[in-house]
Amino acid sequence: MTLLELKNVSVSYGRIEAIHDMSFAVDEGEIVSLIGANGAGKSTTMKTISGLLNPRSGSITFDGEDITKMKAHIRVVKGISQAPEGRGVFPGMTVLENLDMGTFGLKDRSGVKAGFDRVFSLFPRLAERKSQVGGTMSGGEQQMLAIGRALMAQPRLLLLDEPSMGLAPQFIRQIFSIITEINQQGTTILLVEQNANQALTRANRGFVLETGSITHSGTGKELLANPAIKEAYLGVG
Amino acid sequence: MEGRNINMQFNRTMVSLAVVAVLGLAVTGCANQASTGGSGTSATGSKVNLPAVTSISTPADAVLPAGDGKAKCASGLTLAYIGAETGANAQLGINIFNGVQLAIDQHNKANAGCQVGFKKFDTEGDPTKATGPVTQAVNEADIVGVVGLPFSGESKATGNIFEDKGLVHITPSATNPTLTQNGWTTFFRGLGNDSVQGPAAAKFAVDTLKSKKVYLVQDDSDYGIGLADATKAGLGNDLVGSDKVITGQKDFSAVVSKIMNAKPDAVYYAGYYAEGAPFDQQLVAKGFKGAFIGPDGAKDDQFIKQAGNASSNAYFTCPCIPGELIPSFETAYKSAFNLEPGTYSIEGYDVATVLLSGIDKGKTTRPALLGYVKSYDADGLSKHYKWDSKGELATPAVYGYKVDNGKIVPIGVIGK
C-alpha cells in the first residue's frame, strides 16, 4: 500500500529550480533511499515532504490524503516525522527534553512512556545521558538523539536526512542496523544519504538524484549493481 | 514529559497564590492605614491660616476690547498669535489664543467699522521650529501686532526677528528675566518676570508661612533655573538644601528621601505642575508634613487632579491675576469656548486688548502701534499695564494662592 506519493513535484528558489518534476512513491513498511551528491536536491526533497518548503507545482499525498498545502507542524501529527540534516538537536535542552520535544504534537500521551522505553532500548547510550545538554554531545550521540526524538512522535513515516554524516565507520554501521531495526518494528523509512553503499544495501528500493531530477531508480540491489552508479557514487575511482 | 501537567498546574497555582499573597499584604497596609486615620487634611493647614480671597476688584476704568464701539480702521489689519498650538505644550497655547480670540471677537462685534483679523502660527513651543513661523508672520505686511511667544526659549530664538522688522510683540507668559536684556525694543512682557516672583515667593515662605527651613528643588527648565536662582537669593540662610530634577521625571523617591532627612518646614519647587504634582504627592505619601510652594508654572488645576489630597499642603505664587475671579471675563470665555479660562487666558485677553485699543486709536502701522504700546499707561482687566524702557511691566504684582477643598483659591497679593 502506498504511504507517500510525490507527483510531478517541482520546488524552486526564485528562478533556480532545486527539484524538477519529481515523482516517486514510498510503500508502507519499506525503506527507500534517495542518494545523490551534495546539492542534488536531496535535502530540498525532504524539506518539501515535511512541509518546510512549498512546492511550486505538483502534489504530495500521504496515506491517501493530499498534504501539499498542509502546514509542517500538522504533518507531524499526521505521522510524518523527520530527523533533519545536521541533526537539529536543540543545543540548550537535555536529552530528556529533546526527546520530549518529539512528543510535542501528540494528542494522546498514553504511548509516551513506551516511546521513551523504545528509544532507550534502541539507543542505550541516550539512557545513560538523560540529563546531558544536547549541545555538548558528540556527533554520533546527537544523531542518535535526533533519530530517537523523531521516533518519539510515533511516526508512520520516518524521514532521515543524512544520518551517517560526520560519523565514524563503526558508528555508521551501527546507525544503519538500528534503522533496519526501526523499520522492522513497523515504521516506514525514507532515507537520504551520501553513503550510497550502506543506504542502498539496507533499502528495499532506491532513487538516484542528480541536480533536482531522479536519474535512476530500482531496488537497492539493482542500483548497487548499476555500473554508472558505481562509477559516480560508489567507486573511489 | 510525565510531570508536565503537574508543572503547569503548579505554575498557575503559584501565580494566583502570589497575587493573593501580595494583595493580602496590601490589605494589611490599608487596614493599618485606616486605623491610624491618616488620610485627609494637611498638617500645615492649621499652622498658618490664610483666608481665601473670594473676589478681586477689577479696575473700574479697565480698558476693554469693545472700546467705545466707534472705531474706524482700514480692513485687513491683523493681529497674530505665535506659539504652541500643537505638541506637548498645546494646552497652554490654547489658553492664551482663546483669550486673544475672545478679545478680538468682542472688539469686532462692537466695532463694525473696524474689523481686525486674527492669524495663528504654530511653533510647538520649540525654539528650533519657531524661526519659520515667526519669519513668516513678520513678512506678512497685514500683521501689525503679535501676542507671543509664550515660552522663553522660543522668545530668545526669535526676538531679533521682530526687532529687525519693527513688529511689536507682547508675551503673555514668558518669564525669564534675561529676555528684556537683549536691547530689543519690540519686546514687551505682559506679566512680572521671575526675578519679581522669586523674591516674593521667598518672602511668602519665610514671612507668611513662617518656615524656618526651606528646601528648594528645581527642574532643568530655563524657567525653573531662573526662578530657583532668584528664590535662593531671597531665602538666604533659610535655605537648608537644594536638589535638581529633570523634565519628564515622574519618580522622586530619591529626592524625597533626601528631603525627609533634611526635615524642612517647606519645600519650594521651581518648575511646572507636570513634575510638581507627582513630586508633592510622593512627598506627602512618604509622610512630609510641611508646606509645598510652587510658582505659576505649577499653578494649574492639573496639579490638584494629579496630586489629589496631597495637594492640600500646596501654595502657589503667580505674577498673574486669577481670571476666574473676574466674572465678566469668566462668563464670556465660558460661553465662547465652553471651557473654564486657564492659566494665562486673561493675560492673552489683556495684551490683545492693548493692541486692539491702539488700532482703534488709528495706530495701524507697525511703528505707530509699537510707539503706542511703549507709551501705554492704563488698567487692564487684570492689572495695570505700563512698561519700562526695557519692556518690563512697571508695577507687576505677585499673587499668592492656596489649595482649598480641591480648588486653587487666591489669598491676595503677596508681593509687588
Place this chain on the structure above:
Amino acid sequence: MDDSWISFDIPSLMQNFWSATFDGLTFGAIYGLVALGYTLVYGVLNLINFAHSEVFIIGCYGVVFTLTSLGFGPNVPTLGPLAIIGDLLLALIVGMIASAVTALALERVAYRPLRKRNAPRLAFLITAIGASFAIQYGIFLVRGASPEPAVTMFQPTPIFDVFGTIVDSQQIIIVIAAIILMVATDQFIRRSRTGRGIRAVAQDPDTATLMGVDRERIIMTTFVIGGLLAGAGALFYVMKVPSGVFYAGGFVLGIKAFAAAVLGGIGNVRGALLGGLLLGLIGNYGQILLGNSQWTDVVAFVVLVLVLLLKPTGILGTSMGRARA
C-alpha cells in the same frame, strides 16, 4: 551657577543608602517585568520589539482607567481591604489583557507581514519604531499631553526598619510580586509544553516545526506572555508612580527596561530580572552619590556601556538558545 557640576557626595550616599537600595529594587523589579517582554521576543525572533514600551503604557492606561472607573483617584481610597484587593485584581487583569492584546496586534499587523517577506533586520526595527510612534501619538491625540490623574491604590505602611530606613508595604509588594512573576515565567519557559515550544523555536525554528511546533502560534504566545508581564508591570508602575501615565511614559521606561534586558543578556529570562534590579540600584545610587536625579540615566547608561565592554553579550550572556532558558 557653580561650576562644580560633578562631585561625589559620599556622606549623602551613606545616609540614603538603604532608601536608595529599596527604591532601586522596587524600580528594578518593574524594569525587570518589562524587560522580560523584550527578552522573550528577542529570544524567539531575534527582534528588538521597540514598541514594547507602548505595550506597557497601554497596560498602564488599562490599569488607570479600570481603577478610575472604580472610584480610585489621587486620594487614598476609603474602601475595605477586600474591596481593594478585588479592584486591584480586576485592574491587574484588565492591564494584562490590554497589554497582551496590544502586543498581539503589533505582531499581526506590523511584524508578521515582514516575517512573511523575510525582510532585513533594519526593516523590523524601523517598523517597530513606526508602531511605537503611531501608538504614542495615537494616545496623545486621545488623551493629550498631560498625565492621567494620579491613582493611589492604598497608603503604603511601614513594614520593617533597616538601619533606620523604613521599608513599606508597597515596596515589598512590588519587589516580591515581580520576582514571583519572573520566577514563574522562568519556570513556565523551562517546564511547560508551551515553554518548551518557545525554547525550541528560539533554538532552531525549522527543527521545532518538524517536532510539530506551530511556529506562528508560539510567536504569538511569546508576544502575549510579554504583554501579560508588561501589564502586570503596569499595575506596579502605577502603584509606584501614580501620575506617571502619559503618552510618552512608556517610551521613557521602555528604554530603561530595554537597557536592563541588554545588561542582563538579551534573550535570557533570568538576565532580565538581574539586569532590571541592577539598573534600578545603579541609577538610584548614582543619583544620590552625584547629587541629583538628573544623573540617574547617565549613570545607568555609563554602567551599561562598561558592562558591555567587559561582557559584550551582557552579564548572563547567551540567549534562550544556548543557555538553559
Place this chain on the structure above:
Amino acid sequence: MSTTDGPTLIPDAKAEQDAITRESNRTTRGGFFAPLADRWNRLSRPQQWAFLLVVVVIAYALPVLNPPLITSEPGNDWPITCLQMAIFALVAVGLNVVVGYAGLLDLGYVAFFAVGSYTAAMFTSPDSPYLHIPYLWTLPVAMAVAMFFGVLLGVPTLRLRGDYLAIVTLGFGEIVRILATIIPAMKGQVGFQNVGHPPGTAADGHPIFSNSNGTPWYWLTITVLIVILLLAGNLERSRVGRAWVAIREDEDAAEIMGVPTFKYKVWAFAIGAGIGGLSGALSAGATGFINNQKFDVQTSILFLAAVVLGGSGNKVGAILGGAVVAYLPLRFTAIADYKYLIFGVVLVVLMIFRAKGLLPARQRLLAYGKVAYARVAARSRAGSPTAATKTEGTAK
C-alpha cells in the same frame, strides 16, 4: 553582526524560499524606480553632468521659486522650510555613511548633531565666556570635535555588534543630552543666544545671514551638502566605500578578505559624526539659538527614519528621505497633531511594502566601474553565445 547581517531574523526555510522567489520576480519585473535608474545609467557622463547641473540650479532656485502647492506658507516661511530640509538632508547623508554603508545601527546620532551645535554656539555666542572665533571657522571645528567624539565612542564600542551597538549608541545619545543639562557651561535649557553667522551686510544694514532670512543659509547649506556629496561619492567609489559595504554585507568575510574592519568601522563612525557635527553647527547658526531641547532619542530616531525612508545605503535616497521628513510637518501644520501618528503608520506600511526605502540602495563602488562595465557590455553585445547569464549550478 552588523544590522543587515543575514537576510532574516532567524533562518526559516520557507520565508527564505519565499524571499528569494520574490526577489527574483522583482528583478525580472523591475522595481518602481528601476526604469529611471536604467535610463540614468545609459546616459553618458557628460549627459549625466548636464542633467545634474539642471537639478542643482533648480535646487538653488528653490527658495526663490516658492512653488505654489509645494510651499509651506502660510504656516511656515518657505526659505526657512527649505533650510530645514537641507539640514535634515545633510544629517541623513551623514547617518547614511554609518547605517547605510557600514551597516552600523546608530540610535544616538543626534549626539553628534548636538556636539556640532554646541561647538558652534560656544565659540560664537556672546553668552559663552570662552574663546570666540568667526562663525565660518566653527564649521570645520565642529566637524573635528564631533569626529573626536565619534572616535571616542567608536573605539571602545565598535567591537560590539548589532543590537548591542544599537543600545550603546542610544545610551551615548542620552548621556550627551543629559550632560548638556547638567554641566553648567552648557547652559541647559537657558541655552545660547545670538549664535554667530557668516559675515556680510545687506543693503538695508542687516546681516545677510540673519535667522529670519532662510535663503542665504539654505544656499550655504546646500553648497556644503554638494561638497559633502562629492566627497562621500569619492569615498564610496574607493576602497573605503567598498570596505564599508563589505562590512555591512558580511563582516567576517570582509575581515578575511583583508579589510581591517575595525579601523573602517571607526572611520565610518568618525566621518558620520563629522557630518552630523557640521549639520549641527549649521543648524545652530541658522536658528541663532540653541539649548538642550530636541537632542532626544526621538530626534535620533527621526534621523534614522529619514535614512531608511529614503533608502538606506543610497546617498540620494538619504537626501530625499531627510527632506521629506523635515518637509511634511512644516507643510501640513493643520495636521500637526497627527503628524507623528501618520509618520508612524507610514513607517510601518512602507517597511511592509517597500522595505528598502524609496530609492533602494545601489552604490557604485568603483571609481572607473562604468568604463569596465561598458567594456563588458560591449563585448557581450559583440556576441559570444556563452556570455548570457546561465542558470547553471543548483541550489542547495
Place this chain on the structure above:
Amino acid sequence: MSISPDAGADLTSHGPTELAELDIAPEVAEGAAPEREISVGVGDNIMEVKNLTVKFGGLVALDDVSFNIKRGEILGLIGPNGAGKTTCFNAMTGVYKPTSGQVLLEGESLGGRQQHKITRLGLARTFQNIRLFGEMTALENVVVGLDARHGTSVLGALLRVPRHRREERTAIERGMALLEFVGIAENAAVLSRNLSYGHQRRLEIARALATDPKVLCLDEPAAGFNPAEKEELMTLIRAIRSDGYTVLLIEHDMKLVMGVTDRIVVLEFGKKLADGLPAEIRNDPRVVAAYLGEPEDDAA
C-alpha cells in the same frame, strides 16, 4: 533542474592545464598575476602547522595535528564530515584561536594576529557556504580582495589623490583579468547574489586570488557541483597552481581530491591519520579502514 550541457563550458574550452595552453590572452594572465614569480616547482615548506590543538569547552575538535605545505603544491586535506577539517582550516586562517600549537606562514607565526593581517601575510580562503558580498557586483567583490594590497588612505580617497586613481585603474584591470581567469568576466556587472551557484563559487575563488595570496585555501569548492562541473573545477585549480599559487584543498569528494592533489593529509576525529601521496593514501590500510571503507564502500 536540468543542467545545460555547456555549463561552465568557458573553462573546459580552455583545454589542458598548462598556462600556455589556456585560452587566456597573455595580458589576462599578466593581469591576474602581475609581478609574481611563477614558481610552479614544488619547493620548501611555505606553511607549517605545528601541534595544532583546538578545544571547545571540553570537546577536543583538533588534537595535536602537524603537517606542512610545500611551495607550489596542491595539498588535499580530507576526512569524514566532522573529522575536524573545517576546524583545522579555521584555526589555520585565524578564525579560531588554537588552544595550543602554532601555524607558520613562511616562518612567520600567524597566532594572535588579526585576520586581515593574516590575509596580508599571504593566506586567502574561500568559504564552504558561499559568503560573497551580495549587494556588490562580481567585479566589486574581487576589487575588495585586491584592496588588501592597496595603500590609499581615507584622506587619499576623499581627495582622489593620484595614487588612488592609479590604484582604482589597476584594480579594474586586475579585477577583470581575475574574473576572466575564473571564467565569469561577462558577469562583472551582475550583483553577486544574482549570480548562479557555480559562478558564485568561481567568484569566491577569484576574490580570494585577488588578495594575492601565497597560499590559497579552498573549503569544499566542489560542494553542490555535478561531475562535469567538478571536472572544470579541477582544471581551474590546476590553472591556479600553474599560475604560481600554493593551494590547500579541503574536499570530501575523493575523485576530485585524488585527481588534483599532489599530496594528501587525512584527518579523523581531530587527529592526523595519514600524510602522503594520493597513491599511498589510497592504499593506506588505516585510511581505507577508517574512511574509504571496505573496497566496495563509497566515498562519503
